[in-house]
Amino acid sequence: MVSASETRNCALLKAIPDAIFWIHKDGTCLDYQPPKNFTLWASGGNPGQKLQPEGIENLSDRTYIGKKWWEIWPLEVIQQCREFLERAIATLSEQVLEVELSGNDSLCCSQFPPLNSINYHPYSSSIYEIQIIPSSENELLVIVRDLTHLKQTEAQLRHELEQKALQLHHTVLALEAEKAHRQQIEEILAFTQFSLNRAGDSVFWVNSNAQFFYVNEAACLSLGYSREELILMTIHDINLDLPKNVWSDYWDEIKQQGSFTLECYHQTKEGRRFPVESTVNYLEFNGKEYNCILARDITERKQVEAQLLETKTAAEAANRAKSTFLANMSHELRTPLNAIIGYSELLQEDARDIGINDSEFLEDLRSINTAGKHLLALIGDILDYSKIESGKMQLFLESFDLDKAFTQICHTAQPLIEKNANQLVVQFSGELGPMYADLTKMRQILFNLISNAAKFTQKGKIEIAVKKQVRSAIPLVFTPEQESSSNDLFVVFQICDTGIGMSAEQLNHLFQAFMQADASTTREYGGTGLGLAISRLFSQMMGGDILVESELGVGSTFTVYLPMEVKLLQAGGNDWQEPSVPTGAIARKLLREDEVLEQSKP
The missing domain is CATH 3.30.565.10 (Histidine kinase-like ATPase, C-terminal domain)
Structure with a gap:
């Protein structure tokens, strides 16, 4: 009759879900307990063909008992376990190792699939933990535990963890990039705001109701208002040339053209008006319409233009007076010069008539005549040029x-x-x-x-x-x-x-x-x-x-x-202009100039 201790041991072994081998130190399988919930599969035939499970009550499988352990297990396991078995026998100490099998091999036998083989595939790999426990000097207890599902679960969890970590890393990088981008945008916005506020030109953003949406510090300084005051005002309050009754037409024109530049007047808080050059741009932002106006104070430029116009008018008047003076002086000089030339010719005739043969005297008379004619030619050129310059030629x-x-x-x-x-x-x-x-x-x-x-x-x-x-x-x-x-x-x-x-x-x-x-x-x-x-x-x-x-x-x-047939110019068409070197007025290359030479009139 089985003792109470053996009964407990038998119940304990049955509770263990792993495969158990009792092996003699010479390698013979003394006994075998298959894994819990195990099904015996046919070897060498159809993997899907089931055999009747052998009774678990006997705690043994007659197929394995009496065989050597290297006849039971696949060659791949034999090569890995030999050293551990020998060490366990020699040292009587427990040995633990893991083995991995590929294909349709089983650690128990080619007939036995991996443990927990509900979703078993004949060519999937399996992982086992082999625990070798010396029970006496001559026997070994070998417990084979199927770790395939556990390893797969661990691998799946590890893979999912790695994917989550990678995803988290990408998310962190994206957040850091977004943070850096936002910081850059904020810096640009701050710099833009800084630049606009310290710009020399006034900047006004005006909505479709002529209300100021934004003004910079230059606008406040030029008009004498605070920013809070200007934001409550309209463009009509500072530009008296733009009354409310023309605003809609003005807005439509800006919207159609997109951008244009004009000159107008702005009025300060104290009532002073000053000229500005305004560049108006039509813009759309966040679904709303605006006019961006850049206004520049042109008071100094207008003063300079007025001075230049006054100077130009004075210069033109002086130039006309000079031309008139030269023309009058040329006429006044021609009369005595003609007399000098005439008398020099008379003196030459008189010298010939009275028989004067002094060569030096005659040469002096000829020099007087030549110099007079030369001077008369120069005066004629000045007179002609003065007439051209004054528009009277x-x-x-x-x-x-x-x-x-x-x-x-x-x-x-x-x-x-x-x-x-x-x-x-x-x-x-x-x-x-x-x-x-x-x-x-x-x-x-x-x-x-x-x-x-x-x-x-x-x-x-x-x-x-x-x-x-x-x-x-x-x-x-x-x-x-x-x-x-x-x-x-x-x-x-x-x-x-x-x-x-x-x-x-x-x-x-x-x-x-x-x-x-x-x-x-x-x-x-x-x-x-x-x-x-x-x-x-x-x-x-x-x-x-x-x-x-x-x-x-x-x-x-x-x-x-x-x-070949010259036509008279229209009235005012012969006004003089300073001649320029004829380079743009010709269709071929001009190389050099020739020096100007005064000529005697024919």
């Missing part, structure tokens, strides 16, 4: 034969060109026909340019060419009035020399009155610097212009363009 248009006029000009200029041992080459077909223009001014233009070429060329060549061209082939920019004119045919005069030429810097002084290339030119060649300025102004008065190309040390080419 007029054109005297007439019809003349251009071939004959050009031939006379070349014949008259021949001695002047030969004076410096220069060679004259004329390219002229003789088929130019009639021209309607101011013959005197055209002759003066050509003589000035030919005299320039002759003066600045030594033992060289001067070429004079003339031809007709249509307006579309001329490199000039015409005004709309000139474009609509019927003057489609132009005459082109070209004077080329092989003289000293000009540099790029000297181009800046070209066609400027009383200016020459440099001081050395004036000392060496003389002149007042009016010839070219007058010549170009005469050309422009007749609807043409003068262009120039030059290279230092090589020579210069001046080209004159004049309409």
